[in-house]
Amino acid sequence: MAYSGRQLHSMIDASGNLTLSLKQVIVPDPDDDEVIVRVEATPINPSDLGLLLGPADVSSLKEDSAGSRLTFTIPPGRLGPVAGRLGQSLAAGGEGAGTVVAAGKNAAEFVGKTVAMLAGGMYSDYRLIRAENVVVVPDGATAAQSASMFVNPQTSLGFVETARLEGHKAIIHAPAASNLGRMLQRICLADDIPLINIVRSQAQVEIMRSLGATRILNSNDDDFVARLTDEIAAVEATVAFDAIGGGSLGSTILHAMERAAIRNMKVYDRYGSDTFKQLYIYGNLDQSETIINRAGLGYNWGACGWLLPPFLQKIGEDGADRLRKRIVDELTTTFSSHYTRTITLSEALQPEILRAYARRAAGEKFLVNPALG
Numbered sequence: 001m002a003y004s005g006r007q008l009h010s011m012i013d014a015s016g017n018l019t020l021s022l023k024q025v026i027v028p029d030p031d032d033d034e035v036i037v038r039v040e041a042t043p044i045n046p047s048d049l050g051l052l053l054g055p056a057d058v059s060s061l062k063e064d065s066a067g068s069r070l071t072f073t074i075p076p077g078r079l080g081p082v083a084g085r086l087g088q089s090l091a092a093g094g095e096g097a098g099t100v101v102a103a104g105k106n107a108a109e110f111v112g113k114t115v116a117m118l119a120g121g122m123y124s125d126y127r128l129i130r131a132e133n134v135v136v137v138p139d140g141a142t143a144a145q146s147a148s149m150f151v152n153p154q155t156s157l158g159f160v161e162t163a164r165l166e167g168h169k170a171i172i173h174a175p176a177a178s179n180l181g182r183m184l185q186r187i188c189l190a191d192d193i194p195l196i197n198i199v200r201s202q203a204q205v206e207i208m209r210s211l212g213a214t215r216i217l218n219s220n221d222d223d224f225v226a227r228l229t230d231e232i233a234a235v236e237a238t239v240a241f242d243a244i245g246g247g248s249l250g251s252t253i254l255h256a257m258e259r260a261a262i263r264n265m266k267v268y269d270r271y272g273s274d275t276f277k278q279l280y281i282y283g284n285l286d287q288s289e290t291i292i293n294r295a296g297l298g299y300n301w302g303a304c305g306w307l308l309p310p311f312l313q314k315i316g317e318d319g320a321d322r323l324r325k326r327i328v329d330e331l332t333t334t335f336s337s338h339y340t341r342t343i344t345l346s347e348a349l350q351p352e353i354l355r356a357y358a359r360r361a362a363g364e365k366f367l368v369n370p371a372l373g
Helices: 046-052 080-085 105-110 151-165 179-191 202-210 224-235 249-263 308-329 351-358
Strands: 003-012 017-027 034-043 057-063 069-073 089-091 095-103 114-118 126-130 134-136 171-174 195-199 216-218 239-242 245-247 277-281 286-290 301-305 341-343 366-368
Touching (some): 003 046, 017 126, 034 114, 095 105, 095 126, 151 171, 151 239, 151 308, 171 179, 195 202, 195 224, 202 216, 249 277, 249 301
Parallel strands (some): 239 277, 277 301
Antiparallel strands (some): 003 017, 003 089, 095 114, 114 134
């Protein structure tokens, strides 16, 4: 029996207008090795917003009279990076969890079980997927607890693995109060890795302190740069992961690492320290230009992007399996997610709710439950 349900789509036309709408779609009967999952929990991650809203100007939001679609304007200068998707109606939502309601003959054992998926098109009532691409969640775990089982857990573990592979002793992370940042803090505590957490408010300082963090810096404090340099020097941190992207925070971190390294130099070198410093940008919370001031930075540094899929390819299937096993084993502890609000699929298109989740505020995470309406 085929299932019918809603699916949230994003489309950009040649004029630079982005439209969000709920489409009614038919989910065909599963093949022998496929299952149909009733989606019951799917998070709104920054990567999902990249597909949903792209480079659109959120302040240009317009709602049609029926309340069934939203439109936005994309400034002409931002159209270039999305030229490849013009005219395509793309289903949104990267990961989620739910109950298997139908299956092919080779996957019948999944029926009735709660599973997690990293499949795309998750902002849907139902999702057809190959059985090999679902993970049965641990006994007692709910769909909501399992919805964010892939992106943030694998990314936070990926940061630690990257630091180890490259020989770094300690890590710097910004902004640290996000769901991902909280996972990273728990991992570093368990694995005895020094972690410097950069946050943007005193409330976030308290959040991180409650998780056992001891090195927490508020970037809005007057003595932030001096304290950052001292903390880096104390633990010899030489790698940073930055989700903000735009602005000059990355440059500030690199300069603090260089100043900390110079403290240990016995002989002056006009080319700077011989300590290699690495900045990884893995997000785009600030969509302005990334500014790196090279003056006084020396030459022994690097700045580039960090993305989960290439990292997983780098460590291979055995490495990825090792990460996934740890995530399953520690799903409700190390890798638990905090959601500030659960919304329905219909509410995802309500202007005020969209403006709230589009802010991408640290510590604020929305969960969509299509089963609620």
